[in-house]
Amino acid sequence: MEEFLNQIKEDFKDVSIEFETILIKVDVKNWLSSHETLRDKYDLKFFSWLSAIDWDNDVAVGDAPKEQVTPSFEIVSCLSSVDNSNLVTISTTISKDESSIPSLTSIYVGANWHEREAFEMFGIEFLGHPNLIKLYLPDGYEGNPMLKSFELISREVKPWPGDVDVESMPGDSTEENTE
Amino acid sequence: MNTIDPQNFQTISEASVSVEIETEDMTLNIGPQHPSTHGVLRLVAKVDGEKVYNVEPVLGYMHRGYEKLAEVRTYPQITTLVNRIDWVAGFSNEIPFIAGAERLMEIEVPERAKQIRLILTEMARICSHFVFNGAYALEVGALTPIFYAMEDRERVLDLIESVTGGRFHPNFNRIGGVKPAAGSGPTTKKNIQDLPAGFYRDTKIAMDKVIEAADKFQNLIGGNEVFHKRTKNIGVLSKETAEAYGVSGPILRASGVKSDLRTQTDYLPYDKFDFEIPIGQNGDCYDRWDVRTREMIESAKIVLQAIEDMPSGPLQAKVPKVIKVPAGRTYVRAENPKGEMGYYIVSEGGLGPYRLKVRTASFSNVSILPVMLEGALLPDLIAIMGSLDFVLGDVDR
Numbered sequence: 001m002e003e004f005l006n007q008i009k010e011d012f013k014d015v016s017i018e019f020e021t022i023l024i025k026v027d028v029k030n031w032l033s034s035h036e037t038l039r040d041k042y043d044l045k046f047f048s049w050l051s052a053i054d055w056d057n058d059v060a061v062g063d064a065p066k067e068q069v070t071p072s073f074e075i076v077s078c079l080s081s082v083d084n085s086n087l088v089t090i091s092t093t094i095s096k097d098e099s100s101i102p103s104l105t106s107i108y109v110g111a112n113w114h115e116r117e118a119f120e121m122f123g124i125e126f127l128g129h130p131n132l133i134k135l136y137l138p139d140g141y142e143g144n145p146m147l148k149s150f151e152l153i154s155r156e157v158k159p160w161p162g163d164v165d166v167e168s169m170p171g172d173s174t175e176e177n178t179e
Numbered sequence: 180m181n182t183i184d185p186q187n188f189q190t191i192s193e194a195s196v197s198v199e200i201e202t203e204d205m206t207l208n209i210g211p212q213h214p215s216t217h218g219v220l221r222l223v224a225k226v227d228g229e230k231v232y233n234v235e236p237v238l239g240y241m242h243r244g245y246e247k248l249a250e251v252r253t254y255p256q257i258t259t260l261v262n263r264i265d266w267v268a269g270f271s272n273e274i275p276f277i278a279g280a281e282r283l284m285e286i287e288v289p290e291r292a293k294q295i296r297l298i299l300t301e302m303a304r305i306c307s308h309f310v311f312n313g314a315y316a317l318e319v320g321a322l323t324p325i326f327y328a329m330e331d332r333e334r335v336l337d338l339i340e341s342v343t344g345g346r347f348h349p350n351f352n353r354i355g356g357v358k359p360a361a362g363s364g365p366t367t368k369k370n371i372q373d374l375p376a377g378f379y380r381d382t383k384i385a386m387d388k389v390i391e392a393a394d395k396f397q398n399l400i401g402g403n404e405v406f407h408k409r410t411k412n413i414g415v416l417s418k419e420t421a422e423a424y425g426v427s428g429p430i431l432r433a434s435g436v437k438s439d440l441r442t443q444t445d446y447l448p449y450d451k452f453d454f455e456i457p458i459g460q461n462g463d464c465y466d467r468w469d470v471r472t473r474e475m476i477e478s479a480k481i482v483l484q485a486i487e488d489m490p491s492g493p494l495q496a497k498v499p500k501v502i503k504v505p506a507g508r509t510y511v512r513a514e515n516p517k518g519e520m521g522y523y524i525v526s527e528g529g530l531g532p533y534r535l536k537v538r539t540a541s542f543s544n545v546s547i548l549p550v551m552l553e554g555a556l557l558p559d560l561i562a563i564m565g566s567l568d569f570v571l572g573d574v575d576r
Contacts, residue, residue: 019282019509045422048512049538053525062250063529066506076523078510078538082422082431082438089510089523110424113546121246136239136575145247155251 004042004086011037022088028101031075031092035107038079044086048078050104050114052122052146059148061155071096073124077104077111100125103132121146202228209560211240217314218571220545224552224560231560234552236545241575249535254280254354254502257535261522262348264539265573267310268303269348270339271515277352278446279511279524283504284354290448290490292356295373297447298382298485299342299351300513301478302335305389307516308471308478309335311568315468316400318565319409324400331392334385341375354502356495373494379486386479393475401469410464414551414563417462424550425543428518430567433470434462440514447513452484464566471568503530517541517573541573 005022009015012034014025026034038044053074057064072093080087094101103126104111115126116135123144126132134141143150205226211219219240225233245264249257261276262269274296281288313328336346343349343358351358359373400406416426418434431438439456441449457473459466506528512521518540525534544567551563 019507021508021510023508045419046427047423047425047543048519048521049425049523049536049543051523051536053534061247062531063527063533065527065533076536078521078523082418082427082436085443087510087512108423110426110543110546113542134239136242138239145244150247152247152251 001085008042008088011041024088024090026090026092028092028094032102032104032107034090035077035079035104038088038090039107042081042086042088043083044079044081044088046080046082047104047108047110048080048087050075050077050111050118052076052118052124054122054146054148056148060151062148064148073099073122075101075118075124077114079108094124099123100127102127103129105129120144123147207557211237217565217569218574220569220571220574222548222560222564224557226557229557231552231555231557234549234560236548238545238575241571243572243576245576246535246537249532249537251531253530254504254532257531258352259348259350261537262350263572264537264576265307265515265517265520265541265570266347267570268307268516269345270299270303270343270351271513272520273350273352274300275446275511275513275520276522276524277354278513279509279522280354280502280504282509282511283507283524283526284498284502286355286496286498288356288496289493291373291492292494292496293448294485294489295342295357295494296352297449298482299339299349300447301482301485302339304478304516305475305482306332306335306339307568308475309392311471312396312400312468312475315565315568316406319406319562321400321403321406324396327392327395327399331388334388338378338382338385341378341381353495353498355498356493359494382482382486386483389479390476393472393479396472401472407465409559409562410468410566412461413464413559414555414566415461415463416547416551420547420550421462424547426518426547427543428514428516428540429470429474430467430518430544432456433459433466435460440512440519444512446511449481451488452481454478454481464562467566467568501530503528504532512538515540517568517570518544537576539573539576541567541569541571542576545569545574 005017012024016023053076055069055074056071057069072095074091074093076089076091078089101124103115113135115129116132118124119126119132120134120137121144207224207226209224210221221237223235223237224231245260248260257276258273261272264272309328309332313325316324339349340346343351416434418436421431421434435458437456437458454477457470459470504526506526508525510521510523512519520540521538523536524532527533552560555563
């Protein structure tokens with residue numbers, strides 16, 4: 001992996017390795033060209049997946065990031081090789097106001113469904129995508145469920161489904177069962 | 180009395196149509212409730228006579244939003260969720276997730292726990308391939324194999340149940356190891372037993388039966404001429420197309436690529452065992468069936484080797500009572516029965532992940548359908564679709 005990492009460093013400036021996963025950070029204007037380089041020069045022809053992360057401190061569900069972050073979308077894609085264990089994740093950040101990015105479908109046809117999923121779940125526009133319509137959600141569905149600001153209705157009704165001991169059971173002394 | 184004049188009959192059958200018939204294009208809805216779609220997949224096929232020229236899969240009938248749910252749950256709770264992604268091989272879904280969390284927490288898992296994981300993963304693979312063998316034969320018109328397959332699978336499911344307590348959703352992995360087995364006696368701190376009594380003996384019997392069953396399928400299905408006619412040179416997939424679409428697992432190997440994450444990565448100690456990676460030559464439906472059937476034998480061999488050489492030691496590494504995963508991100512992938520499954524965990528140091536991306540094999544495998552079905556005959560549609568061996572829970576998540 002070290003050897004492969006050093007090779008990649010020739011073409012990419014911001015390369016890091018964290019928990020055995022190589023992360024390449026690129027600028028959004030190099031999004032397509034970096035994928036092309038990785039496919040042609042480094043033989044990473046296997047398109048594994050693409051998705052997004054919604055960075056925001058204002059969350060409706062779950063925990064917010066500990067530190068203050070600029071609200072943005074991070075797009076992450078993962079490429080690998082079928083012949084060896086080389087694998088990279090490529091990430092870029094786009095602002096939430098102008099949430100659009102060039103589509104990878106011209107380089108990897110397999111990006112098609114992954115981008116459609118990210119489009120409906122986060123509301124990210126993929127420019128040049130051949131068929132950017134909803135993948136999972138029904139036609140009339142409003143909102144982008146994977147956004148951190150999107151409320152999970154079941155959580156509103158019952159804040160913590162795992163918590164069954166809200167009311168004490170008959171004959172249940174609270175001291176006994178707590179460890 | 181009307182009798183068929185043999186002379187006349189012959190002339191009719193020999194008559195051929197020499198005029199081009201203007202056929203009207205027809206849109207055919209297949210599914211979501213169709214027995215051969217393994218769940219609720221809908222295909223909108225545009226057909227011209229018997230030829231399919233455009234297929235658009237419609238997903239979402241099984242979408243349960245696991246990635247969103249994972250954001251409001253703790254790591255141990257997510258193990259329960261991920262069991263239900265590919266329910267035919269529930270156990271293998273847990274492995275990459277648990278391995279990812281352990282990697283972020285930098286926990287060294289005891290050897291014995293790893294080996295138990297490995298045995299159960301291979302058993303899950305055998306179960307999945309049993310279901311495929313039965314279901315696929317059914318789809319191309321052979322009724323018998325599914326009865327054999329289900330009977331033989333039951334023996335393996337019983338073993339999984341005897342260890343984990345669950346047949347389809349074991350929920351057996353814990354961060355740092357595995358849970359003490361069901362029915363293993365008192366589980367006080369001093370006397371934790373791991374595998375139930377008689378497990379090695381029963382496993383040996385069951386694995387011998389699996390090898391026998393795979394041989395049986397190779398005669399019963401692979402020796403059937405109708406099956407050959409239905410599957411050979413049907414739905415040929417090239418290596419290049421498979422790679423670009425992210426198609427993995429037995430489908431990729433059937434196209435002649437020797438790619439197996441069991442040997443390429445180290446999520447479980449597969450390097451301790453001898454096994455072959457079956458590959459195909461033509462990448463057609465027959466090869467995809469053949470690769471899976473041969474894989475069953477290899478998996479059984481791995482299990483037989485593993486029970487011979489079980490490391491002793493604890494089942495659990497030392498982990499804090501409240502599991503908090505430090506900030507960081509990692510991607511762990513594993514070779515599941517259906518292909519590459521991986522979890523991209525983005526942790527911010529909380530009780531649950533900030534973002535969990537689930538990469539499932541069937542999702543990418545099904546995305547190839549429009550390409551493979553273009554120009555295919557309508558009767559081949561089912562044969563091609565079945566050979567991809569997908570589960571809708573694995574497609575929609």
